[in-house]
Amino acid sequence: MERSGNETDRRLDGNAAGGLLAEAFCVEMTTAVVVCAGCGAEAVVAELLRYGHEMGAILRCAGCDTAVVRIARTGDRLWLDLRGAVNLRVSAAP
Amino acid sequence: MVELETAVVGQPRRLPWLAATVAAKIPETPEATTVLFDVPGWPGHRPGQHVDVRLTAEDGYQAQRSYSIASPPEASQLALTVQRLGDGEVSPYLTDEVRPGDLIELRGPIGGYFTWTVADGGPLLLVAGGSGVAPLMAMVRHRAAAGGGPPATLLYSSRSWDEIIFRDELAGLVVADDGLAVVHTLTRSQPPGWTGYGRRVDAAMLGEVFGPPTAGAVAYACGPTPLVERAATDLLALGYAPDRIRTERFGPSGG
Numbered sequence: 001m002e003r004s005g006n007e008t009d010r011r012l013d014g015n016a017a018g019g020l021l022a023e024a025f026c027v028e029m030t031t032a033v034v035v036c037a038g039c040g041a042e043a044v045v046a047e048l049l050r051y052g053h054e055m056g057a058i059l060r061c062a063g064c065d066t067a068v069v070r071i072a073r074t075g076d077r078l079w080l081d082l083r084g085a086v087n088l089r090v091s092a093a094p
Numbered sequence: 095m096v097e098l099e100t101a102v103v104g105q106p107r108r109l110p111w112l113a114a115t116v117a118a119k120i121p122e123t124p125e126a127t128t129v130l131f132d133v134p135g136w137p138g139h140r141p142g143q144h145v146d147v148r149l150t151a152e153d154g155y156q157a158q159r160s161y162s163i164a165s166p167p168e169a170s171q172l173a174l175t176v177q178r179l180g181d182g183e184v185s186p187y188l189t190d191e192v193r194p195g196d197l198i199e200l201r202g203p204i205g206g207y208f209t210w211t212v213a214d215g216g217p218l219l220l221v222a223g224g225s226g227v228a229p230l231m232a233m234v235r236h237r238a239a240a241g242g243g244p245p246a247t248l249l250y251s252s253r254s255w256d257e258i259i260f261r262d263e264l265a266g267l268v269v270a271d272d273g274l275a276v277v278h279t280l281t282r283s284q285p286p287g288w289t290g291y292g293r294r295v296d297a298a299m300l301g302e303v304f305g306p307p308t309a310g311a312v313a314y315a316c317g318p319t320p321l322v323e324r325a326a327t328d329l330l331a332l333g334y335a336p337d338r339i340r341t342e343r344f345g346p347s348g349g
Binding site: 013014015016018019022023026028030031045046047 | 108
């Protein structure tokens with residue numbers, strides 16, 4: 001297994017962050033709705049742009065590039081920074 | 095007590111890593127390979143969902159990537175169709191190195207947004223670019239396994255004839271099913287006598303292939319970011335409802 005440090009080649013979208021987000025929230029998160037703190041746009045997490053890195057991912061607003069969700073893992077701890085989200089709405093359906 | 099707490103909060107699930115055994119490898123194109131896995135404890139999935147794959151090197155270094163599931167829920171084995179990326183960490187391992195009997199770790203299914211089942215209705219409009227066809231193939235296979243369902247049209251962009259993943263299977267499905275149409279566009283090279291599209295997906299092509307919006311129509315686009323964003327923008331312009339267009343940016347990145 002080779003190690004490539006290339007970060008720019010991993011721009012995908014929030015779909016790909018579903019596994020990591022499920023670690024933090026324990027529910028399906030790609031269908032959650034967020035309101036961007038930068039521009040007020042509403043988006044489904046799956047539609048955010050994902051910039052992956054070795055520790056986790058940054059999910060950015062497709063409209064204004066604000067980092068809406070930052071999630072990273074260090075050892076056995078998950079770090080979640082939601083300063084870029086006004087709110088986050090998760091389905092509460094059973 | 096644990097059972098009671100679980101009942102109260104619904105279905106919390108920290109997706110466990112599962113041990114998956116490589117059952118077979120199927121070469122699809124010069125650069126794409128399908129790896130079939132036996133996954134004891136697999137909870138089932140919906141077409142369009144993906145898994146995280148985790149590889150651990152001997153020194154403990156781990157690399158993790160997401161791969162869409164290409165097999166339908168009806169299949170007994172989990173199929174991941176992987177495009178080999180020369181400088182990738184994970185894809186060359188899956189396409190070149192793994193052998194039947196090898197164990198890898200995966201977790202899933204993941205994703206509730208880019209999913210479709212026959213119960214969701216249609217017409218079903220699919221736009222694929224390259225290996226982005228994988229989750230859409232799960233939908234097409236599911237639709238066939240369910241005995242039909244709403245009409246479905248796949249517009250599939252590949253670089254060349256030899257790089258069309260699932261080419262023969264798609265042709266067979268079309269022959270067997272009046273409700274399924276597959277339209278190819280070949281962006282880099284076309285075989286002699288090719289009369290199909292030979293350019294990147296654009297608004298005119300989407301309009302010709304899909305026509306104007308009809309009631310119930312739902313569109314899924316998966317592939318490289320430029321194709322997906324182009325398709326979403328153009329479908330909106332054609333009058334398709336924003337909440338009926340779902341997108342997944344699928345590489346060629348990610349390794």
